[in-house]
Amino acid sequence: MHNGATPTPCGLKALYREALASGRLEPDAAQEECVDVLDAFGRDATQQTSHSTLGLRVTIRRRAIRSAPGRGLYLLGEVGRGKTMLMDLFFDSLDFRQKRRVHFHEFMQEILKALNSPQLRQKRYDDPLAELAWRIALHNRVLCFDEFQLNDMSDAVVNLRIIDLLLTAGVHIVMTSNTHPDALLQHNRQAQTTIRPLITRIMAHVRVITLAAQRDYRRARDMAENAWRVPPDAESREIFSRIFREVSPSEPSRAQLQIGSRQFPIACSGDGVARCQFTELCSVMSGTAEFIALAARYPVVMIESIPQLSPDRYDEALRFIRLIDVLYENGTRLYASSDVWPKDLYPAGENVTAFQRTISRLEEMRSRSWHDRPGISMSQG
Structure with a gap:
C-alpha cells in the first residue's frame, strides 16, 4: 500500500514520460x-493551505463545502485500462x-473498526x-481510493457520508471505479431513495473523468506455468503440493488468523x-477483514476447486471478488485450480459486469511477469 512517507519531487507528466521512455x-x-487532468488536480492540491484544528471542526459540523466544486476526481473506465496505474503515478508525483x-x-474496514472502538464509544x-x-x-490533504464501489445498502450510507464529510473538510479525493456514479446500486429501489441524495451532493463537487482506452492491458500476457490449473484433479493437487514444499521449508499445519476478537482458520x-x-474462503461468513x-x-x-459461479451463488461470488481485490492489492502470488478458466468463471446473469x-x-x-516479481509490478492495469 502506498503512504505518504517518501514524497517524490517530480511532476506527474514527467513521471508518465519517464515510464513511457523506459518501456514500462x-x-x-x-x-x-x-x-493532463490529474496533473492540474495535483497542482491544486499542492497549493492548498493547511487547516486550523478549530476551523476544520467548525467546517465539518456546519456541513459547508469549503471551496468551489472540484475537490474530487472520479476516474471511470473499463477493467484493465490503466486507472490504478495513473492514480499511483499521481500519488507518487x-x-x-x-x-x-x-x-x-x-x-x-478501518472506518467500521474505528466506529466500533471503545475509545470512540466512550466519548459519546x-x-x-x-x-x-x-x-x-487533519493528516491528509489528498486521499486516493482504488476501486470505489457500493455493493450493498448496509455499508453504502457510511461509505457515502465519510466521502461527503472529507470533501466538506477540504480533502482532495481521487477515486477509481468501473461503475458510473449514476449506476451505483441502480437495481436497488430502496437505495435510490435513500442514497441518491447523498450521491448527488457528493458528485456536485467531483469531476467524472472517463478513461476510454480501448485495450485491456492485463490480458494477452505470457502465463506462468501452473498458476491456474483446469480441472482441479489429482494432478493439480500433486503439483500444488510440490509448489507448497518449494515455498515452505516447514510441514503444513493448521493456523488461526486473529481478526479482532474472532479467529479465521x-x-x-x-x-x-x-x-x-x-469453500473455506468464500462459502463461509468471511469478508474483507479476513x-x-x-x-x-x-x-x-x-x-x-474454484467452481463456475452464477447469480444463485452470488454471495460466494461477491466474497471471491473481494478476496481477489485484496490479494491483487497486496501483490500476492496466487495459484488456483478451477473447473473453468478465469474468463468463464461468471459467464452470464445479473452482476456479470461486476465480475x-x-x-x-x-x-x-x-x-x-506477476509471478517473477515480488509485489505489484508497474503495469497498465
Whole structure:
C-alpha cells in the first residue's frame, strides 16, 4: 500500500514520460488526456493551505463545502485500462507527506473498526463519523481510493457520508471505479431513495473523468506455468503440493488468523504460504477483514476447486471478488485450480459486469511477469 512517507519531487507528466521512455508503459492517447487532468488536480492540491484544528471542526459540523466544486476526481473506465496505474503515478508525483493511497474496501474496514472502538464509544460523540473525518482530514490533504464501489445498502450510507464529510473538510479525493456514479446500486429501489441524495451532493463537487482506452492491458500476457490449473484433479493437487514444499521449508499445519476478537482458520499453513479450498474462503461468513489478514500473513496463496459461479451463488461470488481485490492489492502470488478458466468463471446473469474486473485481475495474476516479481509490478492495469 502506498503512504505518504517518501514524497517524490517530480511532476506527474514527467513521471508518465519517464515510464513511457523506459518501456514500462505504452503510448495511449486516452491515458495521456487523464494525465493532463490529474496533473492540474495535483497542482491544486499542492497549493492548498493547511487547516486550523478549530476551523476544520467548525467546517465539518456546519456541513459547508469549503471551496468551489472540484475537490474530487472520479476516474471511470473499463477493467484493465490503466486507472490504478495513473492514480499511483499521481500519488507518487505529490511532493508532500499529507497523502494516502488505499483500496476503498480496506479504508472502509478501518472506518467500521474505528466506529466500533471503545475509545470512540466512550466519548459519546454526537456524530462519530464526523469525528473520524476530522481526524483523517487533519493528516491528509489528498486521499486516493482504488476501486470505489457500493455493493450493498448496509455499508453504502457510511461509505457515502465519510466521502461527503472529507470533501466538506477540504480533502482532495481521487477515486477509481468501473461503475458510473449514476449506476451505483441502480437495481436497488430502496437505495435510490435513500442514497441518491447523498450521491448527488457528493458528485456536485467531483469531476467524472472517463478513461476510454480501448485495450485491456492485463490480458494477452505470457502465463506462468501452473498458476491456474483446469480441472482441479489429482494432478493439480500433486503439483500444488510440490509448489507448497518449494515455498515452505516447514510441514503444513493448521493456523488461526486473529481478526479482532474472532479467529479465521487456515487448514493448510506453511511459512509464507496458505493452501485453501474455495469453500473455506468464500462459502463461509468471511469478508474483507479476513482476506486482509490472509494477505498480510501469506505472500503466496493457493485456492483450490474454484467452481463456475452464477447469480444463485452470488454471495460466494461477491466474497471471491473481494478476496481477489485484496490479494491483487497486496501483490500476492496466487495459484488456483478451477473447473473453468478465469474468463468463464461468471459467464452470464445479473452482476456479470461486476465480475469483469476480477477476471481481468486474475489474468494478470496468473501471468509470468506477476509471478517473477515480488509485489505489484508497474503495469497498465
